[in-house]
Amino acid sequence: MKLVYAIVNNDDTYAVNKGLQxxxxxxxxxxxxxGFLMxxxxxxxxxxxxxxxxxxxxVLKEHSRKRKQFVPSSVVTEPINEKSVPVEVSIGGATxxxxxxxRFEQV
Structure with missing residues (x-):
């Protein structure tokens, strides 16, 4: 037996759940x-x-997709007293x- 942990973006939750069902x-x-983008x-x-x-x-690959999102650079680099400019990051997909x-039991 295996336990698969799959962490997916909330935007993909419905599609992943339906695909698994x-x-x-x-x-x-x-x-x-x-922890990165909170x-x-x-x-x-x-x-x-x-x-x-x-x-x-x-199934997880088929129903979770990667996408691009802009976030403030302070989220990525945490500069001190610098103006924050948007930075494009890749989000989504599945980890x-x-x-x-x-041992596995259902009681």
């Missing part, structure tokens, strides 16, 4: 906040068989962690 994959959703994310926790991991990752599970 359509594929017959059950997931637990947790609200989370990114933006809302959703963390999906997905328990699956080893053979299903690639399929789960494909995925896969871990082994020693």
């Amino acid at each position: 359509k594929a017959g994959i059950r997931a637990t959703k947790l609200s989370s906040t990114g 933006a809302g994310n959703t963390t999906f926790m997905i328990c699956c068989e080893d053979a299903q991991v690639d399929m789960v990752i494909e 995925i962690f896969v871990t082994d599970i020693e």
Whole structure:
């Protein structure tokens, strides 16, 4: 058994959730906040068989997209007493962690 943690942008939560449901994959959703932009994310926790991991990752890739966003440069570089100018950063997509599970129970 594997536990897949997938952190996706809140803008992609609905599409990812629907894609997982359509594929017959059950997931637990947790609200989370990114540390860099302090933006809302959703963390999906997905328990699956080893053979299903690639399929789960494909669903996540299909339904979460990268996008560009402008943020104040102070968020990126934290200059002292300098004028902040917008900087384009890449956000979205999915950050995925896969871990082994020693024991799984549903009670």
